[in-house]
Amino acid sequence: MALSYKTRRRLSALILLVGLPVYIILAISIVNLFERPPILVELLVYVVLGLLWAVPFKYVFRGVGQVDPEEGS
Numbered sequence: 001m002a003l004s005y006k007t008r009r010r011l012s013a014l015i016l017l018v019g020l021p022v023y024i025i026l027a028i029s030i031v032n033l034f035e036r037p038p039i040l041v042e043l044l045v046y047v048v049l050g051l052l053w054a055v056p057f058k059y060v061f062r063g064v065g066q067v068d069p070e071e072g073s
Contacts, residue, residue, distance in 0.1 A: 003059075003060070004070065005063070005064075005068050005069060005070055006068075008060050008061075008062075008063075008064055009064050011060050012057070012060050012061050012064045015060065027046070027049045031045060031049075
């Protein structure tokens with residue numbers, strides 16, 4: 001299923017404006033369920049979670065900042 005450029009732009013905006021804040025709240029809530037680890041471990045957890053959210057959306061974000069390839073000129 002190939003998404004058009006316009007659809008990918010709209011979907012990426014939705015992911016960044018709605019999905020990412022929800023993901024951040026969930027990640028912080030889950031980390032707060034456990035006893036606070038040492039600061040470096042906590043930093044590592046947040047860095048991994050910060051990179052992990054983008055993996056499923058790699059195709060959606062690819063080329064979104066470029067000129068519309070379907071535009072023709």
